[in-house]
Amino acid sequence: xxxxxxxxxxxxxxxxxxxxxxxxxxxxxxxxxxxxxxxxxxxxxxxxxxxxxxxxxxxxxxxxxxxxxxxxxxxxxxxxxxxxxxxxxxxxxxxxxxxxxxxxxxxxxxxxxxxxxxxxxxxxxxxxxxxxxxxxxxxxxxxxxxxxxxxxxxxxxxxxxxxxxxxxxxxxxxxxxxxxxxxxxxxxxxxxxxxxxxxxxxxxxxxxxxxxxxxxxxxxxxxxxxxxxxxxxxxxxxxxxxxxxxxxxxxxxxxxxxxxxxxxxxxxxxxxxxxxxxxxxxxxxxxxxxxxxxxxxxxxxxxxxxxxxxxxxxxxxxxxxxxxxxxxxxxxxxxxxxxxxxxxxxxxxxxxxxxxxxxxxxxxxxxxxxxxxxxxxxxxxxxxxxxxxxxxxxxxxxxxxxxxxxxxxxxxxxxxxxxxxxxxxxxxxxxxxxxxxxxxxxxxxxxxxxxxxxxx
Ligand code: ZN
Numbered sequence: 329x330x331x332x333x334x335x336x337x338x339x340x341x342x343x344x345x346x347x348x349x350x351x352x353x354x355x356x357x358x359x360x361x362x363x364x365x366x367x368x369x370x371x372x373x374x375x376x377x378x379x380x381x382x383x384x385x386x387x388x389x390x391x392x393x394x395x396x397x398x399x400x401x402x403x404x405x406x407x408x409x410x411x412x413x414x415x416x417x418x419x420x421x422x423x424x425x426x427x428x429x430x431x432x433x434x435x436x437x438x439x440x441x442x443x444x445x446x447x448x449x450x451x452x453x454x455x456x457x458x459x460x461x462x463x464x465x466x467x468x469x470x471x472x473x474x475x476x477x478x479x480x481x482x483x484x485x486x487x488x489x490x491x492x493x494x495x496x497x498x499x500x501x502x503x504x505x506x507x508x509x510x511x512x513x514x515x516x517x518x519x520x521x522x523x524x525x526x527x528x529x530x531x532x533x534x535x536x537x538x539x540x541x542x543x544x545x546x547x548x549x550x551x552x553x554x555x556x557x558x559x560x561x562x563x564x565x566x567x568x569x570x571x572x573x574x575x576x577x578x579x580x581x582x583x584x585x586x587x588x589x590x591x592x593x594x595x596x597x598x599x600x601x602x603x604x605x606x607x608x609x610x611x612x613x614x615x616x617x618x619x620x621x622x623x624x625x626x627x628x629x630x631x632x633x634x635x636x637x638x639x640x641x642x643x644x645x646x647x648x649x650x651x652x653x654x655x656x657x658x659x660x661x662x663x664x665x666x667x668x669x670x671x672x673x674x675x676x677x678x679x680x681x682x683x684x685x686x687x688x689x690x691x692x693x694x695x696x697x698x699x700x701x702x703x704x705x706x707x708x709x710x711x712x713x714x715x716x717x718x719x720x721x722x723x724x725x726x727x728x729x730x731x732x733x734x735x736x737x738x739x740x741x742x743x744x745x746x747x748x749x750x751x752x753x754x755x756x757x758x759x760x761x762x763x764x765x766x767x768x769x770x771x772x773x774x775x776x777x778x779x780x781x782x783x784x
Contacts (some may be wrong), residue, residue: 342367384478385496387482392477412462491595494520531556659715659721728778729777
């Protein structure tokens with residue numbers, strides 16, 4: 329396919345609910361085909377409705393049978409259904425998974441059901457991105473309920489199901505301690521717990537385990553419903569559907585549903601930006617030869633990973649790590665006392681040094697990527713001494729900038745009140761300039777120019 333005409337036709341087919349068009353559209357998205365973008369743009373205004381129900385749980389929990397039975401119930405009510413089976417471990421897709429073929433047969437003659445499995449193929453943003461796009465296509469096709477079923481419980485799958493409108497976690501008796509193990513990832517995303525194969529031994533202890541876990545929650549929301557099912561015998565599926573519909577009504581009324589949908593869109597935005605930037609980076613500055621050269625310098629300890637990233641980002645024409653906080657300056661009456669206290673807290677403090685021009689003695693200590701600067705006045709006329717007459721504590725915030733002259737010129741043009749219109753020498757051989765706290769920054773700002781890395 330190709331060309332605007334082809335995309336328009338395909339988009340029309342998707343919106344009309346044409347099964348072949350939908351299958352082809354999802355393949356384009358999954359492959360990361362260049363036409364996918366135009367297609368998504370064409371259908372996006374028509375997506376956004378259609379309840380997305382995520383279904384996850386460990387392998388063997390009977391998710392597929394459950395999805396199958398739910399689909400049958402929904403069809404009895406005349407609701408159209410889309411099913412997306414997500415399997416990051418499978419190289420196959422397009423309905424090639426065995427379970428899907430079996431399911432296909434059950435709903436093969438029903439135009440109100442569309443089934444599709446998804447695997448990561450050419451998609452740069454990974455499976456979660458491809459799934460979000462498939463959901464957009466299914467919504468645009470008018471499917472009223474879209475069931476997203478994951479094969480396993482990996483991080484990708486938890487992310488996918490966790491941002492659905494409603495999330496179902498399916499468990500089965502006999503998992504034993506697995507509920508504990510699963511807790512960290514999938515247990516938190518559940519809006520509804522399904523205890524499937526509830527005719528087996530161990531149901532009561534599983535229920536007790538779930539309830540015990542839920543009792544630890546400090547959420548203000550009503551606790552997740554727990555529904556027992558025996559999917560293969562079609563028991564409990566009516567109750568499950570009622571629970572889903574009830575949850576849908578409640579979250580729609582409370583605004584929680586709208587919040588989740590906003591979150592899903594935000595995630596798509598962030599992912600699209602990341603994808604664009606990474607694509608750009610790999611084409612332009614992280615080409616294989618470049619990467620090798622940079623890694624070689626890192627191996628030789630000539631450059632650290634953050635400085636290497638700065639270089640890469642700068643080559644892309646973007647500001648690197650400029651405007652991060654370099655340090656917070658704290659005025660202290662006694663540097664020796666302050667150092668003692670900070671070291672007692674487990675922060676090694678660097679060497680003490682004098683800055684005669686400022687009439688201070690200073691020492692830095694690292695706190696994550698930034699630092700604290702402890703400042704003790706060495707003369708009563710020092711700015712720090714005058715500051716300490718009135719108060720103690722935070723004296724200034726130091727921001728790292730790429731080009732100090734340019735930054736000062738820009739601030740001056742915008743009428744920001746500067747202490748220094750021209751840079752002065754600061755600590756560590758850097759040029760610095762101060763911005764007055766009256767300049768609505770709320771605190772005295774020190775602007776520090778990034779030192780240029782020495783020529784190799
Ligand atoms: Zn400072």
